[in-house]
Amino acid sequence: MRVELTYLWRFGRRPDLERPTRFTEWVQWRKLNDRSPDQPQLLDKVASKKLATHLLGREAVLPLLWTGEIMPMDRPFGAAAMVKSRHGCKQYRPVRNDAEWRAAARRSERWRRRSYGGWLDEWAYRDIPAGLMAECLLGDGRTLPVDYKIYVFGGQATHIQVHLDRASDHRWILHDRDFRQLVPSRDEPPPPRSLKAMLEAAEILSQGRDFLRVDFFEGCTGPLFGEFALYPGSGLDPFGADWVDFELGRLWHAARKERSRATKGGDVRQFRQDAFGNAIVGFPSPWTDAQNR
Template sequence: MLDYKKIFKRRRTRSKILRLLSFVPDKTMLKIQYKLKLGRKLHLSDPKRYTEKLQWYKLYYRNPLMKKCVNKYTVREYVKSKGLENILIPLIAHYKWADDVNWNELPDSFVIKTQHGGGGLNVIIVTDKSKQPKESVISKLRYTVDRLSKTSGGREWAYGEMETGIVVEQLLINQENPKAGINDYKIFCYNGKAKYIIVDVDRYIGHKRNFYDRNWNNLHITSDCPAAETDVPMPEKLEEMLKVAEKLSEDFPYVRVDLYCVDGKVYFGELTFYPWSGYVQFMPDEWDFKFGEDFELRRYK
C-alpha cells in the first residue's frame, strides 16, 4: 500500500493533482485510487466489500435527491420535508461567495462552511471572532469555493456541478469540555434501517473513534482513526437518533446519517453517501465485508 500522503503532504497539492487527472475516466481512476490507497484490486462486477460497494455507488447509482442532500444548505429543505425541522442547527446566514460574508453581522461564535462539503478543509469553527482574523477565514473560504469544479477528486457523482455557497450556523458547545468539541454520531443506514453507529470523540484534542451496533455493543474496530481507550457512554437520546436516522435514510439504499446530541437535544449534522470516499481500512478486515452485507445493489444493476 502506497502512503501517498507522505509523498504529497499538503492537501492542496493532492487536490491539484486530482484536478489535473480529471481527464481519466471515472472507472479507471477509481480502480487506480483503490489500489493505491488500500493495496488491493477493486472488484466492481460483483462487489462484496463495503469499500468496493461505495465505489460502485459512485459510478452507477443516480438519485437526484442525493445532490440536494449533500449540499449543506439545500439539505435543510430535505430534513424539513421529513418533518424534522426541529433537529436543524439554527441557521445564522447564507451567502453566495466568500467575499459576501458580512463579518460585522455575525455573532461572537459560529460555524462557517462551504455548502458543497469536502471535509474539514471546508469547515471553520469560530469560537471568538475577535481573536480570529476575518481575512484568514475569508481567504480559506475563498480558496475552497474557487476550487469547486465539475469533477470530484474521489469521483463522487453527487458532488458534481454543485452551486457555490457559504453557510453559517450556530456553534454547538460541549459544556463539560469546550476544547474537545461535541461527539459526532455517524449512523450507517441501509434501505431505511439503522444498523451501526460510529462515534467520533475529542475531535480537537486527540481524535478517537469507536464502532457500535444499534444496541450500543462495542464492536472493537479500528480504522484510520484510533479507538478510544474506554467505552463512550451511550447517548441519552439513542432511540430518538436511530428513528431520525431511519426517517432521513429511507429514500436511499445506503447513507450515513451524522447527528449530534447536545444538552439532551438531537441535532442534524449531514448526510454522507460516500464515507471516507470508500478508502478506509477496517481492522479486523472482516468488517469491510460485514458492513457491505446489507448494502443491497442488485436491484439497481
C-alpha cells in the same frame, strides 16, 4: 480506471466493481453507477437541512446562523459558530470571535474557488452551488462536540460511528445498534441520551435508499441533524477489522436486493414527496405521525 487505481493504492488490492462484497467496494460502485438525481441535493449542506426540517421538524435540525456566497469581513452574529462550505467535505473552521471569523473568511476563498469531489470521482458534489454557511457551534465553545454518524441500510439504522476530538486527536469508534463496539477501543464513549430518537430519525431520512449515512449531534432536548454522507471516507478509510468491511458490504448488498425485489413485486408502501419534490417511499413512522398531529 482512476477509482480502481486509487483503491489499489490505498488497500493494495483491486476492488471488485462487478460483484462488490466489501463496504469500501460498494462506495466505489456507487461513484461509478448510481446517478440518482437527488444525490447533489442530499450532499448540499443547506438543501439537506431543508429536507430534514421538512421530515423531522425545525427543532431536530442544527440551526443555521448565516448562508451566502462570500463571507463578510465583519461577523453578522455574536454566537459561536462552525463555518463550512456547502458544496464540499472536510472544509470547516470553528469561529468563536471576530479574529477567527476573519481567518475563516480568508480560508473560505480557497473553498469557493475549488470544486470538490472530482479527483475522488464523487460526482454528486459537482452540481452543488459553491457557497458558505455558518451553523451553531454546540458545547462549551472550546472543544468540538461529539459527532454521531448513523449507518442506514435499506431504511434500517444498524451502526453508530462516534467521532471524538475532531480538532486535535481525531479518532472514531464504530458501534452496533445496541451501542456495542465492533472492535475494542481505548475510548469508551457513552451512548447519547437521545440514541433511540437518533436512530429513528436516521431511518425516516433514509427511506427508499440502499445506503445513507446520517450525521447528528446531541442537543439539549434531542438529536440535531447535521448532514448526509453518500461516500463515507470516499470508501478509502479502513475499518478496525477486515470483517467489518465485509459485514457492512453484506448489509448494502441485501438492502439493494430487497429494494429491487420490492420494486418488481409491487410492494405497497407509503409514497410521499420530500422537500425537493422527489417521491420517497417507506412505511409510516411514529415520528412523522407525531409531527403531523
